[in-house]
Amino acid sequence: MQDKYYGEFGGCYVPEILMQPLAEVDQAFQEIKHDADFQAELSDLLENYAGRATPITLARNLSRIIGRKIYLKREDLLHGGAHKTNNTIGQGLLAKRMGKKRIIAETGAGQHGVATAMIGALLGIPVEVYMGRVDAERQAQNVKRMQLFGAKVHAVDSGSATLKDAINAALRDWVTNAGDTYYLFGTAAGPYPFPALVRYFQEVIGREAREQMLRLTGALPAAVFACVGGGSNAIGIFSAFLDDSQVKLYGAEAAGQGLHTDYHAATLEKGAAGVFHGMHSMFLQNQDGQITETHSVSAGLDYPGVGPEHAHLHATKRAEYLGVTDHEALNTYRLMAEREGILPAIESCHALALALREAENFDAEANLLVNLSGRGDKDLKNYFTHVNS
Amino acid sequence: MNRFTKLLKNQQAFIPFFMLGDPTPEASLEIIKAAIDGGCQALELGLPFADPIADGPVIQASAERALKNGTDFAKCLELITAIREYSDIPIGLLIYFNLIYRQGVELAYQKLAAAGVDAILQVDVPLEEAEQYNELLTKSGLASINLIAPNTSEERAKKILNNTTAFAYVVSDYGTTGVRSELPQQTFTRIQNLKAMTDVPLVIGFGINTAEQVQDLLSAGADGVIIGSAITKIIAKHVDDVGQAKVAVTSFINNIMTKIG
Ligand SMILES: Cc1ncc(COP(=O)(O)O)c(C=O)c1O
Numbered sequence: 001m002q003d004k005y006y007g008e009f010g011g012c013y014v015p016e017i018l019m020q021p022l023a024e025v026d027q028a029f030q031e032i033k034h035d036a037d038f039q040a041e042l043s044d045l046l047e048n049y050a051g052r053a054t055p056i057t058l059a060r061n062l063s064r065i066i067g068r069k070i071y072l073k074r075e076d077l078l079h080g081g082a083h084k085t086n087n088t089i090g091q092g093l094l095a096k097r098m099g100k101k102r103i104i105a106e107t108g109a110g111q112h113g114v115a116t117a118m119i120g121a122l123l124g125i126p127v128e129v130y131m132g133r134v135d136a137e138r139q140a141q142n143v144k145r146m147q148l149f150g151a152k153v154h155a156v157d158s159g160s161a162t163l164k165d166a167i168n169a170a171l172r173d174w175v176t177n178a179g180d181t182y183y184l185f186g187t188a189a190g191p192y193p194f195p196a197l198v199r200y201f202q203e204v205i206g207r208e209a210r211e212q213m214l215r216l217t218g219a220l221p222a223a224v225f226a227c228v229g230g231g232s233n234a235i236g237i238f239s240a241f242l243d244d245s246q247v248k249l250y251g252a253e254a255a256g257q258g259l260h261t262d263y264h265a266a267t268l269e270k271g272a273a274g275v276f277h278g279m280h281s282m283f284l285q286n287q288d289g290q291i292t293e294t295h296s297v298s299a300g301l302d303y304p305g306v307g308p309e310h311a312h313l314h315a316t317k318r319a320e321y322l323g324v325t326d327h328e329a330l331n332t333y334r335l336m337a338e339r340e341g342i343l344p345a346i347e348s349c350h351a352l353a354l355a356l357r358e359a360e361n362f363d364a365e366a367n368l369l370v371n372l373s374g375r376g377d378k379d380l381k382n383y384f385t386h387v388n389s
Numbered sequence: 390m391n392r393f394t395k396l397l398k399n400q401q402a403f404i405p406f407f408m409l410g411d412p413t414p415e416a417s418l419e420i421i422k423a424a425i426d427g428g429c430q431a432l433e434l435g436l437p438f439a440d441p442i443a444d445g446p447v448i449q450a451s452a453e454r455a456l457k458n459g460t461d462f463a464k465c466l467e468l469i470t471a472i473r474e475y476s477d478i479p480i481g482l483l484i485y486f487n488l489i490y491r492q493g494v495e496l497a498y499q500k501l502a503a504a505g506v507d508a509i510l511q512v513d514v515p516l517e518e519a520e521q522y523n524e525l526l527t528k529s530g531l532a533s534i535n536l537i538a539p540n541t542s543e544e545r546a547k548k549i550l551n552n553t554t555a556f557a558y559v560v561s562d563y564g565t566t567g568v569r570s571e572l573p574q575q576t577f578t579r580i581q582n583l584k585a586m587t588d589v590p591l592v593i594g595f596g597i598n599t600a601e602q603v604q605d606l607l608s609a610g611a612d613g614v615i616i617g618s619a620i621t622k623i624i625a626k627h628v629d630d631v632g633q634a635k636v637a638v639t640s641f642i643n644n645i646m647t648k649i650g
Binding site: 015175274287 | 446516563
């Protein structure tokens with residue numbers, strides 16, 4: 001239980017009925033850390049099913065333009081199209097080991113839903129995914145992918161009909177069906193043990209990236225950039241550099257239409273401490289403690305909370321969290337397509353845009369590492385809607 | 390002794406649940422006063438939270454109505470104060486912790502106690518997390534209500550009961566709040582087992598709907614029974630007519646009170 005709290009943040013704030021199922025997940029989590037068979041199957045799937053290790057690419061044209069070397073950790077090349085697969089393979093195997101007969105998940109962009117549906121198909125466990133109706137509409141292609149993998153997709157109409165509401169609905173399902181159901185949580189947030197568990201399965205990104213940077217450049221990067229929704233891809237890559245105080249860590253939050261407006265999802269910059277979705281963390285909320293609605297062009301960052309470890313890294317200033325607007329992210333989407341022949345997820349474009357913006361603060365020799373958390377095919381329609389409007 | 394233990398150690402009670410401010414703060418106060426006039430022995434009140442993960446669609450819709458019509462923390466304090474002026478019956482409060490946290494935990498406890506609340510149930514604060522706030526709670530004079538779920542082990546239930554000063558809220562079934570047609574047999578066994586290990590009053594809730602169910606649970610040894618969604622549904626049906634809502638709620642409560650005599 002040493003990872004239950006991150007400074008003052010974290011914990012396990014859930015109704016009593018979820019304490020037993022969460023304890024069961026935690027017990028299985030502690031066991032698999034030292035279970036050779038589990039680890040062997042995990043490595044095999046990560047390598048031979050999902051295609052790890054993912055490469056690191058020098059963004060050669062952008063690097064020339066900005067005069068700093070930008071390295072991309074290519075999670076977009078992972079099977080499923082995003083880092084989410086690392087987590088769903090891990091937790092999928094955990095669910096199987098625990099003998100669960102059904103997996104439920106929430107999804108925002110649909111990437112986690114797709115990655116869960118994929119693993120459900122592979123492991124032969126039925127999957128049901130909760131998705132806000134607004135998200136289901138802007139990510140219609142991902143809904144179809146989930147359905148093809150055999151998952152049942154429930155569109156959630158309550159509240160803002162986005163990720164927050166999908167999590168509410170999934171939690172309600174779990175409260176009802178905890179006995180035979182595994183809740184495969186999609187990001188490094190929520191009640192303990194999820195922040196620790198999801199981090200554990202995403203650490204592979206940082207482990208590989210650190211080793212690859214040392215091999216390619218002979219040194220650690222000057223800075224690491226990642227986008228932050230709930231915070232799983234970011235903590236995954238940060239984890240390998242946390243103890244290297246010379247490596248600066250940057251989280252890109254969704255600034256939506258601007259931090260001066262009400263239309264953003266910049267939880268750490270604009271939020272306040274609170275207790276919601278099982279965790280003590282930072283949330284966008286009103287004076288009374290009601291959670292507020294968020295806005296981002298990227299469904300994957302459209303969440304009013306953030307994982308507790310990021311709240312801690314923010315409070316202790318080990319990492320810096322800065323907003324990137326819809327506009328900046330969309331420009332970066334185009335720039336990457338035109339200059340590098342890569343189409344990153346709009347979520348990942350937030351991290352890239354932040355790296356491009358911050359680059360001038362680093363000397364010309366500096367190597368900047370960006371976690372390219374996913375591919376952007378899913379965002380094509382969204383992109384053209386925005387640039388044409 | 391707090392008002393709840395005083396009541397429940399002497400008699401069995403039916404405890405209706407009302408969301409503060411549903412459908413509007415004014416109408417809500419009138420409905421609750423009518424329920425008190427109708428003879429209910431204690432109240433469980435909810436503070437509206439827009440993302441109530443332990444509640445079903447009926448209570449969520451109720452919270453949304455209350456919020457939309459201007460119910461906030463300050464308004465709830467006003468309503469509770471007015472209810473306390475009107476009656477001396479025990480008042481329990483069901484609340485999601487962020488609403489307390491946001492006020493400042495100590496200040497929130499003090500304000501609630503001053504308004505006339507006897508005990509609070511912090512729905513999303515389990516035993517382990519409650520520990521850090523126990524001292525502040527005791528200092529404020531509020532008693533505690535804690536949940537015992539169908540999957541709470543006996544060992545854990547013991548610890549929860551040891552930390553409970555008003556009553557244990559025994560959750561009758563898996564799932565969120567909401568009306569169910571039948572009570573699981575397990576609920577009755579649970580009451581017997583818990584009875585055998587504690588003097589803390591046991592109040593059953595979640596999904597209870599009919600006077601017969603209330604009667605069965607009280608016969609099985611429960612000290613009290615809470616009905617929430619069934620009453621909230623009645624209010625939802627009459628959102629535009631407070632008069633009708635009062636009549637329908639009172640008749641629902643009367644029916645139960647007569648049955649349990
Ligand atoms: C490609 C991509 N990147 C990032 C995220 C944000 O999630 P997290 O902060 O957990 O990495 C998502 C979420 O859906 C995503 O699909």
